[in-house]
Amino acid sequence: MNFFKSPYLAAPAALACLGMAVAQSIPPDEMHARSFSYVPPSMITLRTQVDLVEVPVVVRDGQHRAVAGLTRDDFEIYDAGKKQAITAFSVQHFTPQGDAGGGTKPGAVPAAAAGAAGPKGEPRPRFVALCFDDMNTDTAALKPAKDAAERFVRTSLAPGDRVVVTTALSQNSEFTGDVAKLVEQIAKVTAHPRYSDDSALQCPRIRPYEAYLIVNHLDNDVLQAKVAELQSCLRRTPDAKEQVMSMAQGIWEHALFNSRNTLRVIESLVGGMAKLAGERMILLTSAGFLTGNLEADEDLLMAKALHAEVVINTLDAKGLYNVMPGGDASESSPLGRVSQRAQAVNAQIAGRQAQAKDDGMAVLAAGTGGTFYHNSNDLLRGFRELGMVPEAMYVLSFAPSGVVADGRFHSLKVRLTAAKRYSLQARLGYAAPSANGAAPVSSPTKLDSEVMASDTLADLPVGFSWEQRTGPPSVTMVAHLDISRLHFETRDARRTQKLTFVAVLLDSRGAFVAGKGSELELNFTEATFAQLAKTGLTVSMTLEAPLGTYSVRALAQDALEGKMAARGGSIEVK
Secondary structure (H helix, E strand, C coil), X not given: CCCCCCCCCCCCCCXXXXXXXXXXXXXXXXXXXXXXXXXXXXXXXXXXXXXXXXXXXXXXXXXXXXXXXXXXXXXXXXXXXXXXXXCEEEEEEXXXXXXCCCCCCCCCCCCECCCCCCCCCCCCCEEEEEEECCCCCCHHHHHHXXXXXXXXXXXXXXXXXXXXXXXXXXXXXXXECCHHHHHHHHHCCCCCCCCCCCCCCCCCCCCHHHHHHHXXXXXXXXXXXXXXXXXXXXXXXXCHHHHHHHHHHHHHHHHHHHHHXXXXXXXXXXXXXXXXXXXXXXXXXXXXXXXXXXXXXXXXXXXXXXXXXXXXXXXXXXXXXXXXXXXXXXXXXXXXXXXXXXXXXXXXXXXXXXXXXXXXXXXXXXXXXXXXXXXXXCHHHHHHHHHCCCCEEEEEEECCCCCCXXXXXXXXXXXXXXXXXXXXXXXXXXXXXXXXXECCCCCCCHHHHHHCCCCCEECCCEEEEEECCCCCCEEEEEEEECHHHCCCEEECCEEEEEEXXXXXXXXXXXXXXXEEEEEEEEEECHHHHHHHHHHCEEEXXXXXXXXXXXXXXXXXXXXXXXXXXXXXXXXXXX
C-alpha cells in the first residue's frame, strides 16, 4: 500500500551556507544574516467528526506481562478531566505460535467479549512501521537488531498485521503481510553512519555530546579538558581553544544534521500513517540521537503523532551500557597522555552522553503513549514487547459528554478502579473536532504560495543558478543580486532593506523534499553600497540530499515592496 503523497526524503537540508562574493568584507553593522529551515505550510483543511472514541488499553504486571480477566467495571476513563461513561467494552486475546520453521504467521485466539460487553466485531487492522535509524547506528549495533527484527516478523505478527520496513536514508511506503518479503527487506538494511566518534587517531577526541556542550557553552570543564588533550598532542598550540571550538562546531553540525534527519523521517511516517484506517505504530530502532537545540522540532513531531493517533515505540540498539572510564585510549597513544583531570572529565562525559543520546528516544516514546526499551541485550524481547499484539488488550469506547468541541487535542486518562499494582498503556488523547467540523487554517503568505508554483518571476534584480560542489551529496543554490537596481529606504544616512531567500528541492512528483531559507538585513553606508553596486552580492545555500534527480526552485523577496524573483529547474545529485 503506497500512502505517501508528499514525503520528506531521508536527508533534509543541511545548515545554510552564506557566501558574499564581494571585493571587501562587509562590517556586521551593515549586514546581518540569519538562516532557517523552510517547510511550506499545508494547504489542506481536514474535516472530521467524532461520535465514539475508542481507547485500546493494555494492563501489565510487575514482570511486564499482560493482565487478563478484567471487566468493564475495573476501568474508569476521563476526557479532559471529566469522567466518561464507557459505552462499549471488549477484550482481544492473542497467542503467538513461536517459530514455525519458516516464518508462517502466528495463530490467534478469537477476540471475546468480557463482563457486560456486547458482541465483539472484528479487530481493527494494525499497521506497524519498523524504522531503522541507519544514520545513527553502526554495523556492530545494527546486526543484532536486524536478527531480532527478523525473528519478530517470523514469529510475533498477528493475522492481518501490515508492516513496512524503512530506514532513515531509504524510505519505503509499502505495507505488506508477506513475511518472506519483510525478512528480505530487513536483510538489506545497512548502517550508514554520517559520523563516527570511535576514531582513536583524532586528537582531541570530541564526541558529539561533548561538541554539543562546547558549542553551546554549557560546560567549560569539557572545553578545558579538550584543550588540554590538544596541547598534549601538539606541544605548542597558541590557538588551542579556537581549534577545539572549530572542531566541536563541525562535529556538532554533523550530529545535529543526523538528528534532524531522524526526526524528519519519523514525521514523514506519521503523516503517511495518519491516512490509514486502523491501529498505527512506529517502532524506531536506533543507537540513540541527540536532540539538543531540536526541542521545538521534537515537540512538534509529538503533537502531530498525537493528533494522528500514531504511537511511537523506541528500542535502544546499544543493549547494555558499558562505559569504560577514560575512553579506549592506550597510554602510548596521544589520547593516553592527557592529564588526569582531562581523563576524569572524559569519564564523566562518557556516562552523561550515553544517557543524553537516549533522551530523544525516551521523550518520543513517553510523549506519544509509547514505550522506550533500553539497557538490555535481549533485543528480541524488546521487539516483541514493543511490536507484538499483547496477549490481552481491552478496548474501551465512549461518546464524549460534557466536553467542549473546540477543535483542540483532548487529553485522556484511564485508570483502574481497584488499587492494584498494575501499569496501564493507553493513548494519551484524541483530536476533538470543532463545532463546525473544520480546523482553522492560516492563510499562506505570498512567498509560501510561490514556493510550490512553477512560474518565473523577475520583479527583483536577482539571478539564480544551481551547482554541485565537493563533499556529501548536495546541491547549492547561488543567487546573484544586482545591488545597483535594488530599491532601498534611507535611514540615518544608511541604505536599508531586508531580503528573504528560499531554496527548495522537490521530488519527481512535485512533492516537497527539503528547504532552506535566509534573511539578510542590509544597512549599507554609501561607501559599501558604491562598492557592491559594482560587484553585486552573491548568496549561496547548500541542501544535502540523497542521490537522484530533483526539481529545484529558488525565490527572493524584499520587505519594502514585497517584490519577488523566482525560478525553477531540475538537477541531478550524483
